[in-house]
Amino acid sequence: xxxxxxxxxxxxxxxxxxxxxFSTSDSWFxxxxxxxxxxxxxxxxxxxxxxxxxxxxxxxxRSKLFRPKTRATLRQAEAVCAQAFFSTADVVHVVAEDDTxxxxxxxxxxxxxxxxxxLQKSIPWFRILVGAxxxxxxxxxxxxxxxxxxxxxxxxxxxxxQLLPPENVxxxxxxxxxxxxxxxxxxxxxxxxxxxxxxxMADKPKNPWKxxxxxxxxxxxxxxxxxxxxxxxxxxxxxKEQTNExxxxxxxxxxxxxxxxxxxxxxxxxxxxxxxLNTPSLVEHEFPHLAGxxxxxxxxxxxxxxxxxxxxxxxxxxxxxxxxxxxEVANLRIDNVRFALNKRYWVKRNRNxxxxxxxxxAPSSVTLMDDITTDARVVETNDVTGSAYQEQDRLNMDFDDxxxxxxxxxxxxxxxxxxxxxxxxxxxxxxxxxxxxxxKVFTETWVEPVLRQVMLMEQAYETDETVLMLxxxxxxxxxxxxxxxxxxxxxxxxxTLNVNVGTGSTNTFNQLxxxxxxxxxxxxxxxxxxxxxxxxxxxxxxxxxxxxxKDGGRFYVEEGEDPKYDxxxxxxxxxxxxxNEKKPPELLAAEIEALKAKTMLTKADxxxxxVQSVFSAVQAGAAITQNPLxxxxxxxxxxxxxxQTPNPAGVDPNIQAPTTLADGVINGETxxxxxxxxxxxxxxxxxxxxxxxxxxxxxxxxxxxx
Numbered sequence: 001x002x003x004x005x006x007x008x009x010x011x012x013x014x015x016x017x018x019x020x021x022f023s024t025s026d027s028w029f030x031x032x033x034x035x036x037x038x039x040x041x042x043x044x045x046x047x048x049x050x051x052x053x054x055x056x057x058x059x060x061x062r063s064k065l066f067r068p069k070t071r072a073t074l075r076q077a078e079a080v081c082a083q084a085f086f087s088t089a090d091v092v093h094v095v096a097e098d099d100t101x102x103x104x105x106x107x108x109x110x111x112x113x114x115x116x117x118x119l120q121k122s123i124p125w126f127r128i129l130v131g132a133x134x135x136x137x138x139x140x141x142x143x144x145x146x147x148x149x150x151x152x153x154x155x156x157x158x159x160x161x162q163l164l165p166p167e168n169v170x171x172x173x174x175x176x177x178x179x180x181x182x183x184x185x186x187x188x189x190x191x192x193x194x195x196x197x198x199x200x201m202a203d204k205p206k207n208p209w210k211x212x213x214x215x216x217x218x219x220x221x222x223x224x225x226x227x228x229x230x231x232x233x234x235x236x237x238x239x240k241e242q243t244n245e246x247x248x249x250x251x252x253x254x255x256x257x258x259x260x261x262x263x264x265x266x267x268x269x270x271x272x273x274x275x276x277l278n279t280p281s282l283v284e285h286e287f288p289h290l291a292g293x294x295x296x297x298x299x300x301x302x303x304x305x306x307x308x309x310x311x312x313x314x315x316x317x318x319x320x321x322x323x324x325x326x327x328e329v330a331n332l333r334i335d336n337v338r339f340a341l342n343k344r345y346w347v348k349r350n351r352n353x354x355x356x357x358x359x360x361x362a363p364s365s366v367t368l369m370d371d372i373t374t375d376a377r378v379v380e381t382n383d384v385t386g387s388a389y390q391e392q393d394r395l396n397m398d399f400d401d402x403x404x405x406x407x408x409x410x411x412x413x414x415x416x417x418x419x420x421x422x423x424x425x426x427x428x429x430x431x432x433x434x435x436x437x438x439x440k441v442f443t444e445t446w447v448e449p450v451l452r453q454v455m456l457m458e459q460a461y462e463t464d465e466t467v468l469m470l471x472x473x474x475x476x477x478x479x480x481x482x483x484x485x486x487x488x489x490x491x492x493x494x495x496t497l498n499v500n501v502g503t504g505s506t507n508t509f510n511q512l513x514x515x516x517x518x519x520x521x522x523x524x525x526x527x528x529x530x531x532x533x534x535x536x537x538x539x540x541x542x543x544x545x546x547x548x549x550k551d552g553g554r555f556y557v558e559e560g561e562d563p564k565y566d567x568x569x570x571x572x573x574x575x576x577x578x579x580n581e582k583k584p585p586e587l588l589a590a591e592i593e594a595l596k597a598k599t600m601l602t603k604a605d606x607x608x609x610x611v612q613s614v615f616s617a618v619q620a621g622a623a624i625t626q627n628p629l630x631x632x633x634x635x636x637x638x639x640x641x642x643x644q645t646p647n648p649a650g651v652d653p654n655i656q657a658p659t660t661l662a663d664g665v666i667n668g669e670t671x672x673x674x675x676x677x678x679x680x681x682x683x684x685x686x687x688x689x690x691x692x693x694x695x696x697x698x699x700x701x702x703x704x705x706x
Contacts, residue, residue, distance in 0.1 A: 009259070009266045009280040015273075018257045021186040022273045025170035032173070033311050034228060037139045037166065040316040041231045043070050043323060044138050054331075063331040063338070069396070070316050070323055073405040074137055080435050081133045081442075084501050086126060091119045092451055097494040106481040107493035113471035114458050115451065115497070122158040123454075131163055133442055136303035140314035142446055143169045143181075145189065145256075146297045146453040147287075148461045157464060159457045161450060164189060164298075167228040171300070173310065180310045181300045189256040189298070196248040198277075207286075209269065209277045214246040216275055258283065258296050265296070289460035290453075297453065301446025303438065315403060322399045329395060333388045339381035351375040404434030443501055452497050459491050512543065571595055 009017075039049055046068040048054045054064040085091070094112040096104035119125040128144075136142040142163070149160040168190035176183035195217055201209035230238060246252075254277065255270045267287075268280035284291035306312035316323075342361060347353050353369040353376055369375040399405070462468065468486050477483045483490075519539070523531050 009261050009264075009268075011276050011279070013261070014257075014259070014266070014268055014280045015270065015276050017186070017259050017261065018188070018255065018268075018270050018276075019273045021172075021257070021259065022170060022188055022255065025172060025186075025188065028173045029167075029170060034167070036314075036317065037228050038231050039320070040139050040314045041228065042234075043316040043320060044074060045231075045234055046071055047234070048327070063334040065327065065331055065334065067323075067326050067330050069326055069399050069405075070319060070403070073315075073319075073399075073403045074134065076405055077137060077435065077438065078130055078134060081439060082126070082130055084439055085129060085447075085499070089116070091116050091125065091499070093498045094455070094495050095498070097496060102481045102483075103490060104493050104495075106475070106477050106483050107490045108495045109475040109477065109480070110468075110471050110486055110490065111455060111458065111495050111497075113474045114462060114467065115455060117467060117471060117474075118159055118454065118458065119451075123161055125161075128161055128163055129447065132301070132446060135163070135166065136301055136442055136446065137315050137438075139166050140303050140312050140317070141166050142301045142303070144299050144446070144450055146299070146450060146457065148289075148457050150461075157461075159454050159461075161454065165229065165232075167226050169298075169300070171310065175310055177306075177308050177310050181296055181298045182294060185260045187258040187296060187298060191254045191256055192251045193254050194248065195246055195250045195252050198252060198254065198271075201277075207278050207281055212271060212275065212277070216271065217246050217250075217252055219272060219274060258298075289456040293456075295453070299446055299449045299453065301442065301449070303442065305441055305445075319399055319402050322395060322402065326392070326395045326399065329388060329391050333384050333392075336381065336384040336388075340383045344379040344381065346377045346379060348375050404438065439501060443499055447499050447501075448497065451499065455495065455497050462491065515543065 042049060046066045048064070048066055053059055054062075090112070092112065092115045094108045094115065096108040098104045132142045132144065143166060144164055145162045147160050147162070148158075150157050170186075170188040170190070171180050172184040172186060175181075181187055195214075198209065198212060198217065202211045233239060253272055255273060257268055257270060259266050259268075259280075265283040266280040267283050269277040271277055283296060287297050290297060302312050303314060304312045304318075345358055347355065347358070351370060354367050357365055357367040358376065367376075472484075472486050477486070519531075519534075522534075
């Protein structure tokens with residue numbers, strides 16, 4: 001087999017492939033996709049389709065209302081999307097591939113904190129995600145470019161997610177519908193850039209661009225205004241308007257070309273499809289974080305799934321006919337009401353009638369005519385009947401069924417069902433299912449692939465020490481895993497990323513009920529032992545997130561406190577208060593005594609642990625004093641065990657020295673009488689102790705190692 005690792009794409013072949021790819025894809029897009037996208041955008045903007053009868057002269061004086069059902073459904077879906085993705089503080093959830101390794105678990109925790117930090121601080125994730133959902137809903141597809149933004153001059157070093165207008169993406173129409181971007185032999189991104197940016201790219205240290213004069217750059221700025229962009233910016237001048245001269249802020253269209261040639265994937269930039277701007281390079285060289293994945297730094301998501309269609313049908317296209325009927329019924333009814341209230345008149349030709357006054361029909365006005373019985377006559381119009389409103393309600397229900405909405409008209413139409421809470425839940429259940437399905441499609445096709453590429457960039461390029469230190473502190477690496485340093489090996493561990501959006505996200509209270517029910521079933525089946533294995537902090541965070549609190553951290557018990565001891569004391573006080581309020585039953589008194597004994601046992605255990613710690617510390621201190629060479633080893637052992645240096649040094653608040661020592665009294669307590677030991681192997685106890693530590697066995701110099 002021929003080795004293709006050194007294969008290159010020469011400049012002439014690159015510009016030839018770029019021209020052929022753009023010509024083919026642009027022609028297909030203009031014929032098959034452009035008109036549909038324009039109609040979808042007009043419908044979302046509550047405008048009648050181009051060439052509609054409402055724009056003709058025959059409807060000049062008639063009602064032309066557009067009932068914004070499509071826009072209302074989109075806004076409702078956007079609200080559900082925002083609530084589902086941003087109800088909790090953690091945007092993503094990262095788990096280790098090998099959950100038995102502490103290093104892998106620590107890597108997953110660090111990556112989770114890094115991703116949450118970048119999505120909350122560095123990337124405008126809320127705008128990008130809601131905008132992507134809106135685009136997928138409106139035109140059926142959404143595309144984005146994921147790169148790492150680095151600018152040493154402005155101290156910029158962060159991941160970047162750039163949402164691409166769908167009309168600026170060209171892919172092969174015969175690409176695999178399950179993965180259009182990576183299966184297409186080419187992908188072309190149309191990027192509007194300022195002229196000064198193109199000139200600055202010539203000074204780039206890695207693969208610099210060619211210097212282009214103004215005459216050639218002008219050819220890249222003569223692209224015809226895009227009709228989809230003009231429709232999106234309805235009522236405004238083109239934001240990418242062309243000029244006849246090149247200035248620093250002139251928009252020039254640059255093509256970012258991904259081309260597969262001889263089994264290798266190349267990327268290069270061209271000025272339009274005419275001039276090559278840089279030398280073609282391999283995708284894995286330009287984007288090292290994607291090496292070995294076979295991916296391009298582009299994600300192409302969809303709003304709905306239709307088999308074997310790269311551009312599936314959008315939500316507005318599904319409801320277009322029903323939306324048109326809703327507008328028709330509403331406008332006919334309004335015209336009828338206007339005729340019923342403001343009558344139509346018949347006037348005999350060539351009669352002396354004040355037509356202007358008759359048409360104006362102002363209250364208390366006077367209309368002059370020669371013969372009021374024959375010159376003019378009022379045309380009576382019957383008032384609109386209830387059937388028009390019933391038809392409107394039925395059309396609203398049809399629209400809600402196809403769009404997945406739940407409006408007030410749906411409730412009003414089903415009079416029997418809306419009288420009970422259960423009936424209301426039945427009405428909203430189908431809408432919730434469709435909404436959850438739309439969220440699932442959007443998450444699987446765009447959100448998670450984008451975030452996985454961002455995670456790959458974090459693993460490959462993250463060098464900000466401040467961000468890494470913050471991620472380590474938030475992940476509590478030292479306390480949970482005994483690690484105090486984040487290494488490159490730890491960052492590059494294999495992790496699995498998921499987004500915290502589950503079934504039931506469209507109705508938070510229903511999801512909360514399901515969550516509580518699930519935990520109650522776990523408690524019944526596994527008991528307290530099974531419940532003790534659950535992560536209480538994640539449970540509290542999830543529950544509080546469903547009721548509107550992003551993070552439940554401020555409700556947690558601070559580290560270092562003993563909640564069991566405080567709980568026992570509070571229980572004793574509560575029971576004692578009950579005894580004071582009424583006659584104490586014997587059982588209640590017994591509970592108090594038992595709790596007191598348990599409290600004393602807890603305190604005794606704490607004292608015992610402290611005494612053992614002090615005794616061990618004294619012995620270790622004596623050994624270190626006799627042999628100073630073991631001190632560095634002891635320091636490392638204590639650090640590995642979790643010991644933190646007290647501040648100020650040398651003062652440990654957990655160890656209190658005795659205040660007085662006189663007549664067998666320490667801290668106000670009398671020492672017990674010590675009897676003489678008659679064993680011949682022990683020396684007699686002196687009558688007066690020399691120090692509080694007299695009698696504690698310590699190491700001998702001869703026993704020290706070395």
